[in-house]
Amino acid sequence: MFSYIKGTLTELYDDVAVVECGQIGWNIHVPVRVMEMLPGIGKDVKLYTSFQVREDAMTLYGFLSRPELGMFRMLLTVNGIGARAALSILSSLSLEDLQMAILAEDGKAIAKAPGIGPKTAKRVILDLKDRIRAEDVLSGTLEAAGAVPAAAAQGTLAGDGAVREAAEALVALGYSSTEAMKAVRQVPVTENMTSEDVLKASLKYLAF
Numbered sequence: 690m691f692s693y694i695k696g697t698l699t700e701l702y703d704d705v706a707v708v709e710c711g712q713i714g715w716n717i718h719v720p721v722r723v724m725e726m727l728p729g730i731g732k733d734v735k736l737y738t739s740f741q742v743r744e745d746a747m748t749l750y751g752f753l754s755r756p757e758l759g760m761f762r763m764l765l766t767v768n769g770i771g772a773r774a775a776l777s778i779l780s781s782l783s784l785e786d787l788q789m790a791i792l793a794e795d796g797k798a799i800a801k802a803p804g805i806g807p808k809t810a811k812r813v814i815l816d817l818k819d820r821i822r823a824e825d826v827l828s829g830t831l832e833a834a835g836a837v838p839a840a841a842a843q844g845t846l847a848g849d850g851a852v853r854e855a856a857e858a859l860v861a862l863g864y865s866s867t868e869a870m871k872a873v874r875q876v877p878v879t880e881n882m883t884s885e886d887v888l889k890a891s892l893k894y895l896a897f
C-alpha cells in the first residue's frame with residue numbers, strides 16, 4: 690500500500706518514529722538500529738515502509754533502505770516469525786551481520802535478539818539460507834534476495850573457492866562462522882589468490 694513515507698521527523702518514542710507528511714503524523718515502528726541513525730527532530734526523513742494488518746491493529750514498519758525492508762519481508766515468511774520478532778532481529782543485527790549469520794548458519798548470533806530462541810533462530814536459517822546469495826554477502830553487495838530484480842544480481846565473487854576455504858580455516862582456528870565471514874569479506878580477493886593468501890590477510894584484519 691505504501692512504498693515509502695517522506696516528511697518531517699516530529700517525535701521519537703519507544704520504537705516509534707512520528708513522521709509528518711501531508712499534515713498527518715504517521716506512527717512508524719522502526720528497529721533500534723534505524724532509530725539510532727535517524728536525523729534530529731525537525732529534519733526531513735524518508736522511510737521505506739511495510740503496512741501490516743491484523744484483526745486488532747494496522748501498523749506501519751519503516752526502514753532506511755529497500756534491502757532492509759526486503760529482509761524484513763523475508764523474515765515474515767518464516768513460520769513463527771511475526772512483525773515484532775522480525776523487528777527484534779533487525780534491531781539486534783545489522784542487515785550485513787544477519788545475512789552473514791544466516792549464510793554461516795550461526796544460530797547463536799540470531800538468538801541474541803530479544804524474544805528469539807535457538808529453535809526460532811534455526812528456523813530462520815533453514816528457511817532463508819537458500820535465498821541469500823553468498824556472492825552478495827562476501828562481496829559486500831548487501832541486498833536481501835528478492836530486494837532487487839534477479840536480472841540485476843549478476844557476476845560471481847573472484848576466488849570464491851579460496852574465500853570459502855579461508856573462512857573454514859578460520860572457524861577451525863576457533864573463530865565463529867560470522868566472524869570468519871566478516872574477516873574474509875575485508876580482503877580484496879583476486880583470481881590468483883590462494884586460500885592461504887586469503888587466510889593470512891584475514892588474520893591480519895582480525896588482529897586489529
